[in-house]
Amino acid sequence: MTLSEENYLKSIYHLEKKYTRGVSTNALAEDMETKASSVTDMIKKLSEKELVNYKKYQGVKLSEKGNSIAVQIIRKHRLWEYFLVEKLDFNWDEVHEIAEQLEHIKSDELIAKLDKFLDYPKRDPHGDPIPDAQGNFANLEKKILAEFDEGEQGICVGVKDSSAAFLQYLDRNKIKLGKSISILEKEQFDGSMILKMNNKELTISKVAANNIYLKPIGVE
Amino acid sequence: MTLSEENYLKSIYHLEKKYTRGVSTNALAEDMETKASSVTDMIKKLSEKELVNYKKYQGVKLSEKGNSIAVQIIRKHRLWEYFLVEKLDFNWDEVHEIAEQLEHIKSDELIAKLDKFLDYPKRDPHGDPIPDAQGNFANLEKKILAEFDEGEQGICVGVKDSSAAFLQYLDRNKIKLGKSISILEKEQFDGSMILKMNNKELTISKVAANNIYLKPIGVE
């Protein structure tokens, strides 16, 4: 597995969620920031290795084998992200680039021990699930804050928008992973919400509420 | 800096300690497990980038710039080794290969935060000094256990031989980094030593004593 092959598998994995059918050469080229012709070349290579199923002009799909490799790379990526945020004190939006590098380190033992050290986390800092060593995702319920009703409660498990601007907004309002939040009021007019967190009241806009994930309390 | 360039710089750095003069093409080829002709090619490239000083048939030396890059790679390598042993619970002899990969991760912020997380360690698990962010090595005294005299004391800071066999020997005898050891007796006949560690007595052979580093107590 070269670095480039791994990145293609990962990209195909993510694009498959979006496009249902086979992933098109162009979509892949855009995601990989490369040219369609380069994609065709690589797809042929992956196809020979039986990591993807490919017929000319029909797009690609991951094979069983390709899928499980992709999942393992995602596992590594998300474990490292968790490490960077929880142990090294990075902010949520600073970790992606570094995790893109760390995910390619080759050592099963390393990942097993890292997982243990982190106490087997189930979600990364953005709220996405971390597959286990066998590639199984825990089925983790999570809902956009804006979809909660008055009186409900949840724990902050991630964000949708991970731009620096949004992150800074969260920091200013002391919204962090793991924080327990209850919905006091929902304003019909503009969709803004009054929350209770740390025993204080806090008002947030609908735009913000649409970018925060909570895990409904009592679940998991 | 490509991965390959970084590895060459590191190799040159280490070989310079051994050979005083410029590092020969063949020595480098052997260390890098490649052919002399490949080495010549790479040396030219590094020379154009002014990372090494090179004259045909005269071997190479690191330039100022090349040296400081090499030192930073070594810093990363040793910090990661420390992390693997101290936090992830790897054994001393299992970490080198993984650290060889991790040392190439590119992010100054990452290394700064890792250093802080580890509480600014001064030595890696083999007792080698970890340069600081400016590339300075603390001057750390360390002596081979076999050279200590009766009545002296020290703290275990590393090993010379890091083979699995030796490591297992150390484990069986509960000799670990950071352990305080006093020399009770030195046998003239065969150089074996009777030590006190954890309030227990322990006899070790000269061969073993020649492969353990202690920091004399009261220093640093």
Next chain:
DNA sequence: TTTTATTTTTAGACAAAACTAAAAATTTGT
């Protein structure tokens, strides 16, 4: 000091992964 042996460098090729330009297949619009 020549000859021999060793080391180092050049020259020419190759594989991986990318690119450009152009051809082929597919899809869309009328």
Next chain:
DNA sequence: ACAAATTTTTAGTTTTGTCTAAAAATAAAA
């Protein structure tokens, strides 16, 4: 259905880091 537009593939280069084989320089030996 057929021409136009788009997507995908092919063909031919390029770059990086390696290789082999052979030439050139240096070092060692007789």
